[in-house]
Amino acid sequence: MFIDIGCSQKKKYNQNAYGDYFISKRYKDTGRVIAILSDGLGSGIKANILASMTATMLLKFIEAQSDIRVACETIMNSLPVCKVRKISYSTFSAIDCDEDGNAKIVEEGNPQFLWIKNNEIQEPEYKVITSKTFTNRHMHLYKINLEKGDRIIFCSDGVTQAALGTKELHLGLRREGLIEIVLNKLKEEPDISSDDLTRYIVKQVEIIEPDHKLKDDTSVACLYFRDPRRAMVFTGPPYDMEQDNLYATSFYNFNGKKAIAGGTTANLVARELNLEIQPDTNLNVGKLPGISYMKGIDLVTEGILTLTKTAEYLETGVAKDDAAGKLMNFLLDSDEIKFMVGAKLNQAHYNPNLPVEIEIRKNVIKKISNLLEDKYTKKVDVRFV
Amino acid sequence: MKNIEVKICSGTTCFVMGSSFLSELYEIIPQKYGDRVTVKPSLCLGQCSNSDKHSKAPYVKIDEEYISEATIEKVLNILDKKVCGNE
Ligand code: FES
Numbered sequence: 001m002f003i004d005i006g007c008s009q010k011k012k013y014n015q016n017a018y019g020d021y022f023i024s025k026r027y028k029d030t031g032r033v034i035a036i037l038s039d040g041l042g043s044g045i046k047a048n049i050l051a052s053m054t055a056t057m058l059l060k061f062i063e064a065q066s067d068i069r070v071a072c073e074t075i076m077n078s079l080p081v082c083k084v085r086k087i088s089y090s091t092f093s094a095i096d097c098d099e100d101g102n103a104k105i106v107e108e109g110n111p112q113f114l115w116i117k118n119n120e121i122q123e124p125e126y127k128v129i130t131s132k133t134f135t136n137r138h139m140h141l142y143k144i145n146l147e148k149g150d151r152i153i154f155c156s157d158g159v160t161q162a163a164l165g166t167k168e169l170h171l172g173l174r175r176e177g178l179i180e181i182v183l184n185k186l187k188e189e190p191d192i193s194s195d196d197l198t199r200y201i202v203k204q205v206e207i208i209e210p211d212h213k214l215k216d217d218t219s220v221a222c223l224y225f226r227d228p229r230r231a232m233v234f235t236g237p238p239y240d241m242e243q244d245n246l247y248a249t250s251f252y253n254f255n256g257k258k259a260i261a262g263g264t265t266a267n268l269v270a271r272e273l274n275l276e277i278q279p280d281t282n283l284n285v286g287k288l289p290g291i292s293y294m295k296g297i298d299l300v301t302e303g304i305l306t307l308t309k310t311a312e313y314l315e316t317g318v319a320k321d322d323a324a325g326k327l328m329n330f331l332l333d334s335d336e337i338k339f340m341v342g343a344k345l346n347q348a349h350y351n352p353n354l355p356v357e358i359e360i361r362k363n364v365i366k367k368i369s370n371l372l373e374d375k376y377t378k379k380v381d382v383r384f385v
Numbered sequence: 386m387k388n389i390e391v392k393i394c395s396g397t398t399c400f401v402m403g404s405s406f407l408s409e410l411y412e413i414i415p416q417k418y419g420d421r422v423t424v425k426p427s428l429c430l431g432q433c434s435n436s437d438k439h440s441k442a443p444y445v446k447i448d449e450e451y452i453s454e455a456t457i458e459k460v461l462n463i464l465d466k467k468v469c470g471n472e
Pocket residue numbers: 348394395396397398399400428429430431432433434442443444
């Protein structure tokens with residue numbers, strides 16, 4: 001199974017820093033995923049520091065310990081108490097799970113998470129563990145098994161307490177209200193991605209708040225267990241020309257979505273497999289060459305300029321609707337991405353007449369794959385051929 | 386009368402060397418010559434790795450002939466001659 005992770009956050013109205021903090025890490029080799037949502041006391045910059053400290057430390061602890069319980073207990077026992085309010089500085093939810101669906105979840109102070117299976121809420125059992133140093137602190141420990149299609153949703157109390165005190169929702173949205181929003185959305189869009197779902201929930205919370213002003217930091221994180229969406233990008237002609245046919249065929253037979261980034265590569269695939277290339281004139285405006293069409297291939301773009309631009313788009317998160325924007329969407333709509341990078345030097349780019357500095361392919365791909373892994377939590381595999 | 390085929394290269398080298406300025410040809414050519422000339426974009430025409438120092442991108446291919454350092458005027462001049470010759 002693939003674990004699709006998404007998180008969406010909005011700040012409390014009129015604050016300039018997030019008081020909630022979400023962090024997640026995927027371990028490529030073992031299929032393990034750790035994710036933490038922490039809510040710092042109060043709002044603004046102080047809360048931000050508390051929450052981010054709690055979350056990052058917790059991640060490091062869980063990573064190092066084999067047992068999430070020990071890690072969380074250590075943090076629970078050592079989190080300081082606010083002198084004024086006499087409550088702890090931050091609350092948290094943490095999950096340590098793997099692609100086989102084994103999951104351990106710990107909650108301390110945050111609203112109870114949702115576990116959705118076949119569009120129904122599950123009510124798993126948990127163990128209560130009381131802090132030895134602060135007897136008013138308890139954490140809930142869950143050990144559950146997740147199956148394909150299951151979702152886990154965490155949120156900060158900004159969500160469950162939204163619209164608190166209003167005429168319509170006197171007691172706030174509460175867990176029941178959140179469940180209703182989520183289940184209705186899932187009925188409408190059963191395969192919605194974690195990113196889209198969390199964004200939708202935060203939007204709904206904003207809508208029910210009076211004047212759409214959030215009274216607290218609002219964060220929703222989701223883990224969705226499903227089949228991975230696979231994609232492959234073929235860029236650059238392979239080193240060994242004799243093998244062109246082999247690579248072209250293996251690319252074409254790949255089970256998933258396919259993109260080619262590079263004119264020479266596209267020509268090669270077309271030649272070896274007897275396909276026709278149809279360049280599109282429409283997008284050929286502005287700073288990038290346009291896309292082309294080939295039967296059986298989802299996207300064909302130019303190479304190095306488009307890849308460089310794509311890296312830039314991935315970095316900033318904003319894209320134009322050009323070839324690089326299309327390539328970015330192609331990548332973001334996939335979970336497992338394989339890059340097949342031809343290592344043959346492209347003579348064309350050693351032309352001293354070229355007016356722009358062109359980073360070589362390998363570096364650009366490296367940059368893109370790092371961004372996809374770190375910023376977008378994708379599983380990436382780069383193979384040089 | 387034979388149809389003339391124009392291919393404008395939009396490969397990397399040609400593109401950075403200015404082939405995007407040739408995109409006006411997609412409008413001008415049909416207006417000027419109607420269906421006597423077809424024009425379409427192309428991926429790398431394979432000319433840019435040419436070691437011939439006198440030959441430079443961007444390239445346009447008109448039937449079997451490669452035009453180097455192509456400009457709108459250059460392409461239209463050649464087409465004018467070819468269209469007259471064809472008639
Ligand atoms: S890019 Fe135009 S001939 Fe190669």
